[in-house]
Amino acid sequence: MQETNQTNSDLYEIPPDQLKNAHSKKIVAGICGILLGGLGVHKFYLGYITPGIIMVLITLITPWFTCGFGAIVMGIIGLIEGILYLTKSDKDFYETYILNSKGWF
Template identity: 65%
Template sequence: MTNPSSETSSKKIAAGICGILLGALGVHKFILGYTQEGVIMILVTLLGGIVTCGIASFVMGVIGLVEGIIYLTKSDSEFDAVYVTGKKGWF
């Protein structure tokens, strides 16, 4: 049986790194189970990026970067309380 804290820690690390590296595509949202938020991010990045000549994609990238940093700087228990148990979808 997997230890819940190690599962939370691995989700935190995976979501944080993906947020920093692939933030504009919303991969970190899908890792945490936030499908709706992930779809919003990828649509804004792709469709909004076309309409705004990349400005929307840049904004989504910055949001992903900030969220990735936030995820990695929280303790495991705080991350679990806010993003796993509390289901806070944004920031």
């Protein structure tokens, strides 16, 4: 019996229109993550409402208690996620964030 190392992405072909849509979403979400990451705009854009609300609440509410530390952390997370979005291939972005709905990193 022969063992194969195929992943799910090797078993099906992603339609070109979905890859084009993933590319445009990747660019917009990446830029929003880098510029407005602390507010979770990139999460809302990708349809991740709960993670977006968590980021907004931490950014807007925790400065009262942590002297802005929560907002800084959310900004860094947004920056990292924006960079991750932009460095992934369109196919990887589609599989990870659109098809599998991975909400964080």
